[in-house]
Amino acid sequence: MPSQIPQVNHLSAAFAWPPLARALGTLALTAPLFFPMSAEAASDADIAELKTLIKQMRSDYEQRISTLESRLVAAEKKVAAPEPVAVAPLPDVPPTPTPVARANAFNPAIGLVLNGTYRVFSDPAGGDIPGFPGGEEAGRAAEGFSLGESELSFAADVDDRFQGKLTFSLADNDGATSVELEEAFLTTTIADGARVQAGRFLSGIGYLNTQHTHADDFADRPLPYRMMLNGVYKDDGLGISWVAPTDTFLEIGGEYLRGGQYPAAGAGDRGKGAWTAHVKLGDDVGISNSWQAGLSYLDTRPIGRQTGTPGAEDSFSGDSRLWVADAVWKWAPNGDPSARNLELQGEYFWRDESGEFAPNGSAAIPYSGKQKGWYAQAVYQFMPQWRIGARTSALKADDPGAALAGTALDTQGHDPRDYSLMLDWSNSEFSRIRMQYTRDESRPVADDQWTLQYIMSLGAHGAHTY
Amino acid sequence: MWNKLIPGLLLAAATLPAHAALSVFACEPEWASLVSELGGDRVDVYTATSALQDPHHVQARPALIAHLRRADLAVCTGAELEIGWLPVVQRKAGNARMANGSPRLFFAAEQVQRLEVPQHVTRADGDVHASGNPHIQTDPRRIAQVANALAQRLAEIDPDGAATYRQRHQDFAARWSAAVQRWIQQGAVLKDKGWVVYHDQWVYLEDWLGLRRLGELEPKPGLPPTPTHLAELTEALRDHPPALIVRAAAMDPSAAQWLSGKLDVPAVELPFTVGGADAADDLFGLFDVTLKRLTEAVR
Structure with a gap:
């Protein structure tokens, strides 16, 4: 395909382009007309002045020529982009309908997660886990019918630089x-590969910590998550x-x-009482x-x-330091998890x-004391829609x-x-x-726990992380 | 020793593969193949999914994040095909040049007329795509349109290679045009033939060759075949059986084989994308194999 603009040697453009060369010539010839004086009367000074003037005009034009040249180069580059090549024209199909923009076109994407459980426990008492004073979410979940937590989230691009997300959790x-x-929180990319988050967000420590509970493979979090991270x-x-x-994927945060x-x-x-790495x-x-493996550290000064x-x-009140090592291995035949796949996962606290x-x-x-905890789990999707899983966790x-005998730390x-077993259908x-069965030996009295749970995702549903 | 070693090292350094001008992240193998056709040695292509994977359902794996992080250009299908993983990979990779709306994100489905754009969307209809059917690579005419747009995009983000892309595109378009004419002649026998598909992923091939879809093995898009649905399908098709039953290489063969036995019509596995069959090692091979298997099945 020949380009529309003739090829020119850029260096000689000023002289090869006839209109410009002519204009320069004309200027040189007519210049004396604008400064009426006889040739005999022209003093050396006059000639010098004329020379300067012409020189000035020339440099002026050279500048303009070089501007034109660069525009020419730009135009050539543009034209160099390939032209569409017609191949076997498409038959007349009605064009893809363009949706009419409505007033709510810029509304954030709204996602809703409904969650409900039915639980039966063999030990009616429950109570605290000895040695681990836990936060308010650490204890045993409600028995019988319970809504658990429903999630409502809004997310959108703020503009070309910022994205924002808000998630409520509603509990009864x-x-x-x-x-x-x-x-x-908002997120933004500040340099290649570097992202900043600001606001309230799930900390990047550990593996499970970075995902929402509705994406978990079991109805409850393993013991170290409940007792050490609430x-x-x-x-x-x-x-x-x-x-x-x-x-190789390497992220530092x-x-x-x-x-x-x-x-x-x-x-x-x-x-500013906490930091993580x-x-x-x-x-x-x-x-x-x-696979993915990680190492995290959380340093806080609880008061x-x-x-x-x-x-x-x-x-x-004092200092609390936590190290978490995590590892995940996933297998799917030919990398296609839709029919069968296996996930192995474990973390050490x-x-x-x-x-x-x-x-x-x-x-x-x-x-002053140290605590350890870990869990390991395997989840296998043996046919489309069906998964089984086993997990054990310990503290x-x-x-x-x-001095502290008889307290919650004892x-x-x-x-x-x-020990948990689960079966789910999607x-x-x-x-x-x-459906999940847990043999809970976290308290001195063992507890057999049966859970039936549903998780429903409505509206915009963000893609899940690895 | 050194007088031998140093020239040796220099030679080794000189023969290392030249660093490609453009690193490209292709979401699907068909676009990887097209990028290679148009870019040649100027591009270094990483393919995120294979023909044996369903691009709806891959996970946002660490390797994908690492590769998108360094890419100069991402070439994907779009129309929500990759919605289950690409947004996460994009967010985690933090590639500053690939914010939403950047010309470095190229979506093939945005370059062509899409079919089956629903007027109303509800998930009660299964895994529907609000932007229309995304599987545009089964129509070679649409691939030609994508090639036009992609060649321009390559020249736009890598102006130094504009001449290369133009020349390679002209060469590709000429070969493609000739091949399309050949496939049209070859596929003429398929016009108005009825077929049953596993998943609604061949609408553009149907549109191109004039095949009539009589049913799908999936009860709803994205939901696996159920015995009830297969029984209903068998009943509905018994009097007017299709000429063939097809599925993509990534799909489970059992349902297609079962129906094939019930109706006594051939079940055909199609590559669906580059790499889906041994001979389908590029875009030309993809359609050569597809046309060959289809025409042999109806003969």
Whole structure:
């Protein structure tokens, strides 16, 4: 395809382009007309002046020519883009209808997750797990019919730089509906691979912590999540993460947070009471396997962290440090998980707390202790729509010493443990019904727990993370 | 020793593959093949999914994030085909040049007329696409249209290679045009033939060759075949059986085989995309194999 504009040698353009060359020539010839004087009378000074003038005009024109040249180059580049080539014309099909923009066209995408459970427990008492003073979400879920948490989320691009998301979680506590702000944050990309989050968001520590509970494979979170993170650690602040420009996925991230949410409390250090760091690695192995592993650290300074029975809370102030190692391995034949797939997942928690523990109204007692926890699970989709899974999780705490005997920190010589089996059926990717059995040995009295659960996703549903 | 080693090292360095000008993240193999046709050595293509995967249902794997992070251009189908994973990969990769609306995000389905655009959408109808059927690569005429737009886009984001893309595109378009004429002649026997498909993913091939769809093995798009639905389908088709039953290589063969036995009509596996059959190793091979298998089945 010949370009529309003739090829020119750019260096000689000024002289090869006849109109310009002519114009320059004419100018040179007619210049004396504008300065009427006889040739004889022209002094050396006059000639010098004329020369300068002509020189000035020439440089003027040269400048304009070079501008024209660069425009020409730009035009050539534009024309160099290929022209459509006609191949076997399409028959007349009605064009794809263009939706008429409505007033709500810019409304955020709204997503709704409905969640409901029916639970039966063999031990009617329940109670606290010895050695682990837990937050308000840590205890056993409600028996019988229960709504659990329903989620309502809004998300949209703010403009070309910012995205925003807000998630409410609605829970019913014996007739009173409580609304909790799960997430309210903006994200933006500040450089290649570097993202910033600001607001309230799920912390990037661990593996399960970064996903919403409706995406979990079991009806409840494993013991270390419940007892050491109150289910999930989310807080207000600023997070930054950077993905390295490598073939293997490598993400490094850190957060600086308010420190108002368990395991932090009291927004220490004048509202900057927590920080985190994490590194994640991941890749494919062949076409059928993929993995991700991570290491995270959470450092908080809780002030007056309240745990235990409402109205008779214990309180802890001091330092809390948590390390989490996580690993996930996924297999799907030929990398296609729609028919069959297997997911193996595990995390290890290691926590070190020191400070002062004040049991229910009593004076504060110095405390320093370490706790460990882990879980491992396997979930297998054996045919489309159907999955089975098994999980076990465990906790182990240091003996806090004689001064704290009989308090919530007293392990009573018991190491908490649980074993779960689940079976779920998903009619589509938007609906799931699950049955779960858990042998819960987290308390000295073992508890057989049966759970029936539904999770329904309505409206806009964000894609799930790995 | 050094006088031998140093020239050796220099030679090794010189023979390393030249760094391609453009790193391209292709969501599906058909677009990877098209990018290679148009870009040649100027492009380095990573393919996110294979012919044996259903691009609706891959996961936002770490490897995908790492590759999109470094890409200069992403070439995907769009029309919500990748909605289950691409947004997450895009967000996590934090590729500053690939914000929504950037010309570095190229969506093939936006370049052509789409069919089956629903007037009303409800998930009660299954996994429907509000922007129309996304599986446009089964019509070679639409591939030609995508090639036009893609060649222009490549030249736009890599102006230094504009001449290469123009020249390669002309060459591709000429070969493609000739091949399309050949496939049209070959496929003439398929006109007005009835067929049953596993998933509604061949509407553009039907539109091109004039095949008539008599039913789908899936009760609703995206839901696996059920015995009830298959029994109803068998009943409905008993008096006027289709000429053939087709499924893509990634789909489970059992339902198609069962119906094939019941109605005594051939069940055909089609590559659906590049890599879906041994000989379908590029876009030309894809249609060669597709036309060959279809025409043999109705003979």
